[in-house]
Amino acid sequence: MSPSVIHHETNGHSNGVKKPHLDGFGTRAIHVGSEPNAETGAVIPAISLSTTYKQDGIGNHKGFEYSRSGNPNRNALEETLASIETGGAFGIAFSSGSATTATVLQSLGPNAHIISVNDVYGGTFRYMTRVAKVNQGLETTFLDLENADDETILAAIRPNTKLIWIESPTNPTLRLIDVSRITSLAHSHPSSPLVLVDNTFLSPFYASPLLQGADIVMHSLTKYVNGHSDVVMGALILPPQHAALTESLRFLQNAIGAVPSPYDCWLAQRGAKTLHLRMKAHGANALAIARALKASPHVAEVIYPGLASHPRNDLAYRSLAPHARKYVDAYIAAHPDAEGFPFGGMISFRIRGGMEQADKFLTSARLFTLAESLGGVESLAEHPAKMTHGSIPEAERALLGIGDNLVRLSVGIEEVEDLVADIEQALEAATATLSA
Numbered sequence: 001m002s003p004s005v006i007h008h009e010t011n012g013h014s015n016g017v018k019k020p021h022l023d024g025f026g027t028r029a030i031h032v033g034s035e036p037n038a039e040t041g042a043v044i045p046a047i048s049l050s051t052t053y054k055q056d057g058i059g060n061h062k063g064f065e066y067s068r069s070g071n072p073n074r075n076a077l078e079e080t081l082a083s084i085e086t087g088g089a090f091g092i093a094f095s096s097g098s099a100t101t102a103t104v105l106q107s108l109g110p111n112a113h114i115i116s117v118n119d120v121y122g123g124t125f126r127y128m129t130r131v132a133k134v135n136q137g138l139e140t141t142f143l144d145l146e147n148a149d150d151e152t153i154l155a156a157i158r159p160n161t162k163l164i165w166i167e168s169p170t171n172p173t174l175r176l177i178d179v180s181r182i183t184s185l186a187h188s189h190p191s192s193p194l195v196l197v198d199n200t201f202l203s204p205f206y207a208s209p210l211l212q213g214a215d216i217v218m219h220s221l222t223k224y225v226n227g228h229s230d231v232v233m234g235a236l237i238l239p240p241q242h243a244a245l246t247e248s249l250r251f252l253q254n255a256i257g258a259v260p261s262p263y264d265c266w267l268a269q270r271g272a273k274t275l276h277l278r279m280k281a282h283g284a285n286a287l288a289i290a291r292a293l294k295a296s297p298h299v300a301e302v303i304y305p306g307l308a309s310h311p312r313n314d315l316a317y318r319s320l321a322p323h324a325r326k327y328v329d330a331y332i333a334a335h336p337d338a339e340g341f342p343f344g345g346m347i348s349f350r351i352r353g354g355m356e357q358a359d360k361f362l363t364s365a366r367l368f369t370l371a372e373s374l375g376g377v378e379s380l381a382e383h384p385a386k387m388t389h390g391s392i393p394e395a396e397r398a399l400l401g402i403g404d405n406l407v408r409l410s411v412g413i414e415e416v417e418d419l420v421a422d423i424e425q426a427l428e429a430a431t432a433t434l435s436a
Helices: 025-031 072-084 097-106 122-136 150-156 179-188 240-256 262-272 275-295 313-318 322-334 355-364 394-400 416-430
Strands: 090-094 113-117 139-143 161-167 194-198 216-220 234-238 299-303 346-351 380-382 406-410
Touching: 025 072, 025 275, 072 090, 072 234, 072 262, 090 097, 090 240, 097 122, 097 216, 097 234, 097 240, 113 122, 122 139, 139 150, 150 179, 161 179, 179 194, 234 240, 275 299, 275 322, 275 346, 275 416, 346 355, 355 380, 355 406, 355 416
Parallel strands: 113 139, 113 161, 161 194, 194 216
Antiparallel strands: 090 234, 216 234, 299 346, 346 406, 380 406
């Protein structure tokens, strides 16, 4: 029996049967996939480095043959991921988020059509337009899924449309997509394309896209799930009704071979155990930083859906995972003057000025390290136009609002007063020449 379900004795209600108790997010993250070892009693899984496994007879083995096809640490991590991505039944781990993207798109076969949110991660855009397009004839329609009306979205779906690719919030402008609306439209169309949601920015703590009708959830585990900037990994999580699709993707996982190492799986599983605690801290710190940026005369615009002033703040609240909503409701009750609620650790803002001011801000910050990636316990800052989204043509970046004055922050879990002070001094340093 899964440790996420504890059966109670009868108590005379509901025909003498009490509903089973369902463990919460943090409990599942700590226990599912980390059951004590039956032989040794070890509470923490051992790292299994073996690449091959003894068979007692031809084909008679203990579930493992060759580590590319299956490994105890990878299996344990995949079980954890399927449990914490609420609504999930199957987890599939890969050696990177990019390998995860590639495997999904390869599974569509030749000459397929997909619809992608237009404000998509640069690496995903690159694979869609420069790899899958060339190698398998994949055609991608990039659409503003935040603002497009129902008729526009339905009109974009073709007979060979096999997938709709969503990021929400998008990277780096944090546009918020109504996942329930998109999945409803997709599944109502005769082509019935699959809907994939890249849930990296919010993590399984803040959002549960499978509960909103998504067919596949993707994560760059490198980011929040691992949370310590020392692992490169990706994953897919699918709901119980997609067992056949899961098997197809597992076949590609094994055939392509872009699988994570046992040690990386062990690290990512360890990171997942504190995900609920870290995400609460990331969110609370990010809200404080967003408020400080909003109050600064050196900032032209702050983009954080958790702010009450954000135009999609209501959608942000409605899209919260059930366990996250409990936390957010308690936070709002305890902080009635918060001007919003925690909604992940990612913030983008436009500094007054241009490239010179953005560069000065990024090099003046002391605690916000100038570096790519996100989701670690430490705070990071980067320049999307020249760094993470440099592979997107300049004209298209301009249409998406990825200009020279846009800065993206990954707010860590340091002491919030220190982070606010660092932001304020970096802004002062960056804009000194404007006021001179």
